Amino acid sequence: MxxxxxxxxxxxxxxxAHTFAQSGFAVSLVDVNQNSLDKAIQTITTNLDRIIAKGNLTEEEKAKTLANITTFTDLKEAAPNSDLIVEAATENLDLKLKIFTQIDELAPENCILATNTSSISITQIAAATKRPEKVIGMHFMNPVPIMKLVEIIKGYSTSKETFDEIFELSKTLGKVPTEVNDYPGFVANRILMPMINEAIETLYNGVAGVEEIDTVMKLGMAHPMGPLQLADFIGLDVCLAILNVMYDGFKNPKYAPNPLLVNMVMAGKKGVKSGEGFYDYSESKKAEKVSKMFLK
Structure with missing residues (x-):
């Protein structure tokens, strides 16, 4: 590849895109919004500068990484020469099915189609294509350049050849691939999201406040980040979408999202991305809140 x-x-x-490019791959980053692409390149540049500051990258390697990335607003221009397409769009089934129908038509016959979905059925996504044996899940963790884990999820029709190729490819990225079967939430979110939902339930019931709940989990359970802070970091809308997928998939009340989470998302309080969630990330409060959380 x-x-x-x-x-x-x-x-x-x-x-x-950053991770593949830094590993020497030619990357085409596609988004319908040019401003999003410009912001992405700036983010990648900033993150590379942080790696340089830690002594783990040279200016020459940074330049090569950025040179490996080309941006496109039209998938038709990027897809025809692809060996692997990784979809990392919003966690929305209808959108993903639409994207996979399109890339199946545009990509070369031997191209593998992967999704970064954190909960949606790989089998269902693959059914939107004429190559289900070449559809697979690559669930990276955030922040991707730092986190080692990649859940490699096989759909019902995913071939052994496709799985083996993606499993080995993940190793070349410096990741630790883990084989997972196709069930709602896979492993990471099947365990993580009920914990986050229970933390919200604990807040909703008035057992303790936001910082108190996070402090208990950080100091008592040795978690690097409290569950409510982590929910803000993931995006409350994403947490809600994942819980809904698991609730619909298992029909089990334990996966039903807490009403507080639902209301916060409807009110536009989505966490870091919106500037406010369980914590205030507005410019006036951001430095104060973040430093306080990390000093605890």
């Missing part, structure tokens, strides 16, 4: 297409220039998409 040489040519990688990443669809979606958001947090996950730009992190995936």
């Amino acid at each position: 040489k040519n990688i297409v990443v669809i979606g220039a958001g947090t996950m998409g730009n992190g995936i």
